[in-house]
Amino acid sequence: MAGTALRRRLTWQVAKVAAVAVETASVRTITLDVPDWPGHQAGQHLDIRLTGEDGYVAERSYSIASAPGEPIAITVERLDDGEVSPYLTDELRAGDDLELRGPIGGYFVWEPGDGGPLLLLAGGSGVVPLRSIIRHRERTGSSVPVRLLYSSRTLDEVIYRQELDQAAAGVEVLYTLTRHQPPGWAGYTRRVDAALLAEVAWPVGESPLVYACGPTSFVEAVSQDLVRSGYPPERVKTERFGATGGT
Amino acid sequence: MEAVDGNAIGGLLHEVFGTDMTAVASVCGGCGADRPVAELAVYAHAPGTVVRCPSCDSVLMVFVKVHDRVCVDLLGLAALG
Numbered sequence: 001m002a003g004t005a006l007r008r009r010l011t012w013q014v015a016k017v018a019a020v021a022v023e024t025a026s027v028r029t030i031t032l033d034v035p036d037w038p039g040h041q042a043g044q045h046l047d048i049r050l051t052g053e054d055g056y057v058a059e060r061s062y063s064i065a066s067a068p069g070e071p072i073a074i075t076v077e078r079l080d081d082g083e084v085s086p087y088l089t090d091e092l093r094a095g096d097d098l099e100l101r102g103p104i105g106g107y108f109v110w111e112p113g114d115g116g117p118l119l120l121l122a123g124g125s126g127v128v129p130l131r132s133i134i135r136h137r138e139r140t141g142s143s144v145p146v147r148l149l150y151s152s153r154t155l156d157e158v159i160y161r162q163e164l165d166q167a168a169a170g171v172e173v174l175y176t177l178t179r180h181q182p183p184g185w186a187g188y189t190r191r192v193d194a195a196l197l198a199e200v201a202w203p204v205g206e207s208p209l210v211y212a213c214g215p216t217s218f219v220e221a222v223s224q225d226l227v228r229s230g231y232p233p234e235r236v237k238t239e240r241f242g243a244t245g246g247t
Numbered sequence: 248m249e250a251v252d253g254n255a256i257g258g259l260l261h262e263v264f265g266t267d268m269t270a271v272a273s274v275c276g277g278c279g280a281d282r283p284v285a286e287l288a289v290y291a292h293a294p295g296t297v298v299r300c301p302s303c304d305s306v307l308m309v310f311v312k313v314h315d316r317v318c319v320d321l322l323g324l325a326a327l328g
Contacts (some may be wrong), residue, residue, distance in 0.1 A: 107285035
């Protein structure tokens with residue numbers, strides 16, 4: 001099935017916005033009705049294309065937030081100097097049209113057969129494809145143990161917090177709040193470094209599988225630390241967003 | 248501008264090669280480093296996209312979009328796939 005999906009021609013199509021939900025002050029989840037969707041894998045993304053009245057075209061990639069089989073949703077963080085995200089988070093309404101193509105990507109994907117235990121490392125909105133993986137695990141009845149380490153500047157900026165706090169058995173969620181912590185905060189308070197990873201990461205002997213997603217500097221740091229501590233590079237899958245903040 | 252990685256140009260690569268390329272292996276023509284396309288460093292300045300080796304910074308691939316055509320330069324690669 002995956003092979004069929006991969007050989008499929010990737011064409012632009014017009015989807016309709018079904019709903020826009022507020023996640024945090026700057027983050028929205030946009031649920032889409034996509035007429036021609038062949039199904040996706042957890043961890044994949046799609047491309048959005050906006051065309052201005054003057055013909056100017058801007059394209060951006062967004063991770064798919066929903067699990068395979070669920071309505072297609074993307075979660076978008078507003079970047080103040082962005083060309084695309086402010087339109088998606090501030091202007092878009094249910095019933096609007098949105099041009100997209102997807103699903104895209106065969107590398108940063110997880111299927112239950114890939115095993116684990118899973119170590120999921122999120123920097124800011126890098127949590128989005130990892131949420132799809134967590135939901136996919138639950139929907140497929142997989143018992144693979146999951147540990148999510150989520151780095152955010154503040155608690156208010158944590159996306160999917162309620163859902164993550166109620167995660168299924170076998171899913172452990174750890175936060176590190178790097179800029180501001182609420183009174184009585186018992187979680188981590190520093191940037192993810194080698195020492196923090198040593199506390200959180202599964203022992204190498206358990207053959208863990210790592211998915212790290214976030215700003216480039218975050219992903220570079222955590223993946224290099226893990227490989228230095230003995231994780232095989234091919235078991236550390238990475239996706240880098242660039243310079244966007246939030247960790 | 249900070250680099251993203253090969254995942255971000257999965258759509259462009261699919262457009263050019265007709266299939267997903269992010270999980271495909273690449274070998275740098277400069278230093279011989281071997282890694283999946285998803286792990287390459289990507290500098291996307293529309294209309295051009297430059298893909299570099301994260302190990303030695305060699306330019307591996309360049310894509311330039313002109314109207315509906317994509318011009319492709321793969322000369323920096325020793326192997327792809």
